[in-house]
Amino acid sequence: MTPEPLLDVAELSRRFVLPLPGNPVANLLRRLRHGPTAAPRLHAVDDVSFSVARGETVGLVGESGCGKSTLVRLVSRLLDPDEGSIRLGGKELTYTQARNFARAPDRGRIQMVFQDAGESINPRYTAQDAIADPLRRLRGLSGSALDTKVQQAATRCGLPLALLSRFPHQLSGGQRARVGIARAIALEPELLILDEPTAALDVSVQVVVLQLLQKLKFELGMSYLFVSHDLNVVRLLCDRVLVMYLGKIVESGPAREVFANPAHPYTRALVAAVPDATRKAEDRTRLSGEIRSPIDPSPHACRFLGRCPQSAAICGTEMPVLKAVSATQTVACHFPEARLP
Amino acid sequence: MATPALTVDNLSVVFRTRSGVVRALEHVSFSVAKGETVAVVGESGSGKSVTAYAVMGILDGAGEITSGRALLGALDVLSAPRHVLDGVRGRDIAMIFQNPRSALNPIRRVGDQIADVLLRHANVPPAQAGLEAVKMLDSVGITDPARRARAYPFELSGGMCQRVMIAIALAAKPSLLIADEPTTGLDVTTQAIIMDIIAARAAATGMATVFITHDLGLAAERADRIVVMHAGHVVEVAPTAELFRHPRHPYTAELLAATPGGTSRLEDLSTIPGSLPDLRNALLPPCRYSARCPRRSDACDGALPQISAQTRSAFACHHPVAA
Amino acid sequence: MSAGAVAERSGIAHARYVIGENPVTAFAFGLFVAIVFAAVLGPSLVPYDPLASNTSRALQAPSAQHWFGTDQLGRDLFSRVIVATRLDLTIAVASVILVFALGGLAGIAAGYYGGWIDKVIMRIADTIMAFPLFVLAMGIVAALGNSVTNIVIATAIVNFPLYARVARAEANIRREAGYVEAAKLSGNGDGRIVLMQILPNVFPILVVQMSLTMGYAILNAAGLSFIGLGVRPPMPEWGIMVAEGAAFMVSGEWWIAFFPGLALMIAVFCFNLLGDGLRDIFDPRRRT
Numbered sequence: 001m002t003p004e005p006l007l008d009v010a011e012l013s014r015r016f017v018l019p020l021p022g023n024p025v026a027n028l029l030r031r032l033r034h035g036p037t038a039a040p041r042l043h044a045v046d047d048v049s050f051s052v053a054r055g056e057t058v059g060l061v062g063e064s065g066c067g068k069s070t071l072v073r074l075v076s077r078l079l080d081p082d083e084g085s086i087r088l089g090g091k092e093l094t095y096t097q098a099r100n101f102a103r104a105p106d107r108g109r110i111q112m113v114f115q116d117a118g119e120s121i122n123p124r125y126t127a128q129d130a131i132a133d134p135l136r137r138l139r140g141l142s143g144s145a146l147d148t149k150v151q152q153a154a155t156r157c158g159l160p161l162a163l164l165s166r167f168p169h170q171l172s173g174g175q176r177a178r179v180g181i182a183r184a185i186a187l188e189p190e191l192l193i194l195d196e197p198t199a200a201l202d203v204s205v206q207v208v209v210l211q212l213l214q215k216l217k218f219e220l221g222m223s224y225l226f227v228s229h230d231l232n233v234v235r236l237l238c239d240r241v242l243v244m245y246l247g248k249i250v251e252s253g254p255a256r257e258v259f260a261n262p263a264h265p266y267t268r269a270l271v272a273a274v275p276d277a278t279r280k281a282e283d284r285t286r287l288s289g290e291i292r293s294p295i296d297p298s299p300h301a302c303r304f305l306g307r308c309p310q311s312a313a314i315c316g317t318e319m320p321v322l323k324a325v326s327a328t329q330t331v332a333c334h335f336p337e338a339r340l341p
Numbered sequence: 342m343a344t345p346a347l348t349v350d351n352l353s354v355v356f357r358t359r360s361g362v363v364r365a366l367e368h369v370s371f372s373v374a375k376g377e378t379v380a381v382v383g384e385s386g387s388g389k390s391v392t393a394y395a396v397m398g399i400l401d402g403a404g405e406i407t408s409g410r411a412l413l414g415a416l417d418v419l420s421a422p423r424h425v426l427d428g429v430r431g432r433d434i435a436m437i438f439q440n441p442r443s444a445l446n447p448i449r450r451v452g453d454q455i456a457d458v459l460l461r462h463a464n465v466p467p468a469q470a471g472l473e474a475v476k477m478l479d480s481v482g483i484t485d486p487a488r489r490a491r492a493y494p495f496e497l498s499g500g501m502c503q504r505v506m507i508a509i510a511l512a513a514k515p516s517l518l519i520a521d522e523p524t525t526g527l528d529v530t531t532q533a534i535i536m537d538i539i540a541a542r543a544a545a546t547g548m549a550t551v552f553i554t555h556d557l558g559l560a561a562e563r564a565d566r567i568v569v570m571h572a573g574h575v576v577e578v579a580p581t582a583e584l585f586r587h588p589r590h591p592y593t594a595e596l597l598a599a600t601p602g603g604t605s606r607l608e609d610l611s612t613i614p615g616s617l618p619d620l621r622n623a624l625l626p627p628c629r630y631s632a633r634c635p636r637r638s639d640a641c642d643g644a645l646p647q648i649s650a651q652t653r654s655a656f657a658c659h660h661p662v663a664a
Numbered sequence: 665m666s667a668g669a670v671a672e673r674s675g676i677a678h679a680r681y682v683i684g685e686n687p688v689t690a691f692a693f694g695l696f697v698a699i700v701f702a703a704v705l706g707p708s709l710v711p712y713d714p715l716a717s718n719t720s721r722a723l724q725a726p727s728a729q730h731w732f733g734t735d736q737l738g739r740d741l742f743s744r745v746i747v748a749t750r751l752d753l754t755i756a757v758a759s760v761i762l763v764f765a766l767g768g769l770a771g772i773a774a775g776y777y778g779g780w781i782d783k784v785i786m787r788i789a790d791t792i793m794a795f796p797l798f799v800l801a802m803g804i805v806a807a808l809g810n811s812v813t814n815i816v817i818a819t820a821i822v823n824f825p826l827y828a829r830v831a832r833a834e835a836n837i838r839r840e841a842g843y844v845e846a847a848k849l850s851g852n853g854d855g856r857i858v859l860m861q862i863l864p865n866v867f868p869i870l871v872v873q874m875s876l877t878m879g880y881a882i883l884n885a886a887g888l889s890f891i892g893l894g895v896r897p898p899m900p901e902w903g904i905m906v907a908e909g910a911a912f913m914v915s916g917e918w919w920i921a922f923f924p925g926l927a928l929m930i931a932v933f934c935f936n937l938l939g940d941g942l943r944d945i946f947d948p949r950r951r952t
Contacts, residue, residue: 063528064499078845102848112849120842124864130846137851172616173385183846202384202555204613207599214607229528232558232601236610273533275558286537287530290484291498 004090005051006223007075007191012048012084014070015041018295040295044070045081046247052191057217057224059238059255061231061270065294067247068227072193075225076112077101088191108138108187115196117176121168127154127179128164134187153186154178156219158212174205178212185216192217194226198233210237231274235259243267246294246303249322253329263331265308302334310335344414345372346517346549347396347434350650352409352419354388354395361621365391366573369409370650373517378543378550380564380581382557382596386617388573389553393519395419396551397436398426413517432462435510439522441502445494451505452478452490455512462513477508481538500531504538511542518543521553536563557600561585566653569593572617572629575648577656589661592630628657636660682944689941695934702749712740714747714900723917733919735908737898741919745927748900752931755812756881759819760874766820767827768863768870774828775835776858786832789825797822801884805893815894819884823877830873834866868946876939879932886928902928 018040020027044067052058062068073079075086080098087093088109096104111134114120121130131150135141141149151161159178168176177197184192194213198206214237217224228234234241234255241258243251243266251264262268269287289307297303302315314334322330354366366388373379381389394400396411398418410417413433418426438444446454455477456470465473471490478486481504494502503523510518520539524532540563543550554560560567560581567584569577569592577590588594598611615633618625626632631641640659648655683690707714717737726733732741774782792800804818838844839862847861886903888894895901897908902924909921 063530073845076849078848099854102851102853107849107851110849112846114842114846116842120846122843122847122861122865125843133847133852134850137856180846183850203557203596204384204599207601207607207610208612210607211610211612230601231529236601236605236607269530273529275533275556275562286534288482288484 006054006056006089007052007225008085008087009051009075010049010085010087012045012071012074012081012086013043014045014074014079014081015043017041042295043247043297044294045074046297048084048244048247048249050242050249050252052223052225054190054223055217055221056240057226057238059234059241060225060227060244061229061234061241062244063229065246065291066244067294068244069195071244072112072195072225072227076110076193077107108134109189110191110193111184111187111189112193112195113180113184113197116200117173117180117197118168118200120180121176121183123168126165126167127159127171127175127182130168130179131164131183131186134183138187149186153182156185156216157182173201174208177201177205177209181209181212181216185220185222188220189222192222192224194224194228196228199229206233213237231259231271243270246292246297248303248332250304250333251329251331252322253326257326257329261329263325263329263336264304264333265310265335265337266304267331268337269309302332304333346375346377346413347551348372348410348412348650349392349396350410350412352392352395352411353407354391354400355405355407356403357405358403358621362623363620364573364625365404365620366395368647369570369573369575370648371568371575371578372650373549373551375516375549376543376547377565378540378552378563379566379568380560381551381553381568381570382555382560383570384555384596384617386572386620387570389555389570390521391573392570393436393521393551393553397430397434397519431458431515432513433515434517434519435513435515436519436521437503437506437510437523439525441506442494442499444506445502447494450491450493451497455490455505455508458509458512474508477512478505481505481508481511482534483508500527500535503527503531503535507535507538511548514546515548517549517551519551519553522555523552524559525555532559557596558602569596573620574629574645574657576630576658578648578652579654579656583654587662587664589656589664590630590658591634591636591660591662593656594662628659636662679945682941686941686944688937689944692934692937692941695930696938699749699753699931699934702746703753704750706746706749710740710743710746712743714739714744715898723912723920725917726919732923733917735905735920736912741905741923744900744905745902745923748902748905748924749927749931751812751895751899751901752882752885752903752928755815755819755885756878759816759823759881759885760878762816763820763823763827763877764870764874767824768831768866770824771828771831771833772835772858772862772866775832776839776854776862778836782832785828789828792821793825798884798887801888802891802893805888810893810896812895815885815888818888819881822884823881826877827870827873831866831870834869835862838862838865868942872939872942872946875935875942878935878938882928882931882935 020039048071060068060071070079074081077093077098081094085092085094088106091106093106101107128150131153132146135146135149150164154161154164157178159175159182163171163175171179197213198209201209210233216222226234226238238255240253241255242249243258243264245266251258251262251267258267259271262271287307292303292306300317300319302320305311305315308315312334320332320334322332324330325336349372350370352366352369356363356365369392371379381392383389395406396418406419409419411419413429416429418429421429445451452471452474455474459465459470459473460467475486475490478489483489483501483504497505518539524535527535539550542548552564564581566578566580568575569590571592577584577588577593584593585597588597595611595613599613601610613633618629618632626642627645628641631637638660645657646659648657683693717739719738721734721738722736724730724734730740730742732745735741770785774785801818801822804821805814808814808817844857844861847857852860885894886901889901889903890907895904897904905924906921909924912920
């Protein structure tokens, strides 16, 4: 039997209530006459389940608007889910509301590195202040004990101590990324969520940051949930990958297998879109048609319908569920295409 | 060989700022043949966008062109008078930007914005401009173009806005398109479609394309030739396949070795030591890469080999990597 | 705390640069220093007692002896105009600080928390905005009673919507900022985030707002006194002095109303110009 995973997310959903369309007076009158009407709801994350093992790096890919950001904010307990459970090391985290979670004892166990390091550091805080904040708030450190810990975190991230007194605008992009990482690992979390940590960096700096993250993972025994739109980077870092489309996970499996034999038509299009000089332009899958609306989507139709190159009648009447296509790979499609082992 | 569509010759640009004079471009030369796609690649601060802005004549107030020519056919767009340029921009050269939503007028319907260009630059009679605009939207792969023509930019996705921008840019059938990071910030699936549209139009009309990107993989897939820039210098020019097989300039080689490709492993990727030199420094060495370069010698303090606009393949280095 | 020192120095250096670069800002800062100087040291420097009347010297035109002339009771107008600076400035500063604290915090709370807190605070602001502001201030002073404290309160209340709206807009932008999310992950609750993350970033914008409303606060206080609400004679105050002098304008004694009016105008002008300068100093984008 496999050991219990570090993170176990089950049937997680989050819907955002949108204002009713139309003018507020007419809406009020309608409500008075016909009783409360259901406001439209945007299904950002819809019935998502996955797990992350100890020491594992799981990649999360998908296009903008697919719900990646909402999902990581649910898992990092910045947002409350409408349904579902998030268990970290067997402990249910959703019992504590997100607004109270900041002061919960488990806060330090999940940390996050943000996409834009510059924007994630208060412009009026020095690097030292930024890295010290979690240690001060969650470990109650102060004085020389605090300084030691801050310097240790900075050193681990290759940030010269002389830069600790600088403000974010006095640091380069790579240095800011290191400050963001140092702050996140200062508490030695068990799960580190990486939200496109290198998206804003140049290639030469990106490599350095990715190598740093890889080194820290082994040193501190962390697990990573790595969000990225760059499949080449996901391939480098991740053991497993989750592909998300319009709030649902449509494919999951070992990164190598998923990229080599994508089973879901969306994953195939995603892999085919990665620039590759060696491929002929003719044999690329291209998506046409329009993305379905995430507002009150039909619970019976596949979310990919309309853009899918191979849809059939059943796709509009029955939502495909995740099914295993090999020992390790699962896909939510009525017509998966995968090589069986 | 026929006259190139664009020849940039010995272009130098400085920016006068509070903290000193930034020598942003120095002796930049390259050319683009008709129907050719040239990618200008480099990291942030390499001067790739400044090059495009200088050619388009849209440098911001602090920027000043200190030398050079940019020949569009026989016309030097850097010295041409304003009224001539107004006729050239939008008709013969068009440009698309990184952030399409901010480049569109937020309070006008996209169909009207395309029709404006058609009326001004393409001699389309007013009665037909609306219909032509719908056709243009159709040609950039927008489904239901008649309905989309009546949409405002905020009602369209980022990828859709970039297609509208391309429709506007291509409306007057320009001979040269300058695309400044046209797909940065878009999803890979959208990026592929946008690049397909540009490539198809270039192939159909013989339009030359200068395509500015930080993404070497994208450049490798899409460009015929590549111009590599570092700290305001062109360090290497070469046909794409040749550049990727045998990079000659040490910086190009390092950049390629740092780029994650389909098969590379994280530990095999190389990191480039050091950082860009401060371009405000008055005493920059002739080779601006020399401080970071593992192959540096005393010869590097001498004059740098010049890359002329006419060469198809060249590098500015005394100690190139063996071919 | 060497980091703080570095930032402080660069801040002062930047302020010096802005003042040096823009002569209008330099002029405004000069005026501001002069006004503060008059308010602090004025009463001990003026040549005459501002309250001492001497009917034998009533209604004298400006001369070498009485620079601004004398009023109907023979009081030296120059001394009265200078001494009045302290009272007018005190009322303006007190009301602006009060509204800065109330409006700023209420606005930040509205912008950060949203929901019903936002709705309540913003409807209060809208209600205040629905009145002609000076009439509202008159009503408040008339209802609360005629005193300096109540002028301060009335002036603060009429300025409340301005501060609340600016603070709300700024807090609303920042509540989704990366560093706010990062602070939550670092174990900061909502209260600490408002105080430690949002407030320091909204503060400079409110300071600029303060300078811009200072001029209005001075005018408002003087206006209330002018119509007989608030400060009472014989206390030297620009508004009362203009009111007293107004009657003599027709008979040719223009100086009685003119000089306090001029002082009022210069003070308002100074604070309005200062706002532009402060905006340049606090805007980090102008530092590059």
